[in-house]
Amino acid sequence: MSDLHTTTLGEQGSPVVFCHGLFGQGKNWTQIGKALAASHRVTLVDMPDHGQSPWSERLDYEAMADAVAGVIDEPAALVGHSMGGKAAMLAALRHPERVERLVVVDVSPVQYRSADEFRGFIDAMLGMDLGAIGSRADADAALADAVPNPGVRAFLLQSLRREADGWRWLPNLEMLRRDLDVLRGFPETDAVYEGPVLWIGGSDSGYVRDEFVPAMEARFPRVRRVTIKGAGHWVHSEQPKVFTEVLSRFLDA
Known part of the structure; x- marks a missing residue:
């Protein structure tokens, strides 16, 4: 079993496990999870080095995927966004018996050219003088x-927590910055996942493109691609109603 922190919603129906992206927490999926909880048993995962899950010494997609697979005790639908989407894809490839179906949100199994935007975020977060902060404002x-x-x-700022001795960031920012180039990539593998896959992208995002289709279809031959209009990279928070409808149809098919 995995030592990742999880939150559960719902008590009946088929299991659905959610993986968040960089800087996030399982609770980022709460709105979507609650919408599904009447008919599904939902698990929201804090990914390694995020939220209340343990920190590790290096960024490793294989270890991340195995940790996610470790929270699944029966075949489940696995949903992952961005970093969590890459981990979910790899979990399906490495542990197909645990993943009944897969939903990949605004990411592709490719090496992206740049992580400069994320590096800028980490630098800004690390550069804050937490001792001088009195409030969230x-x-x-x-x-x-x-x-x-x-x-x-x-x-x-959702990942900034106030504790008795002051403020602290929940993500392992120093390690994430050091290993950020790992985050851009996707491990080489000859594995193929034969289950049904829903590939959701935002119309205003560049993370899911036509040029990435061959890489996706090579590993996930039963993939169906959906683009949600009016959404960027954070599709599920920018268009939650449409996202939930698309997801529900796939889960209940």
């Missing part, structure tokens, strides 16, 4: 210049 102001988009800033 202070934290928001301290991050505003480096991260001008208020939605992205609010997302990052």
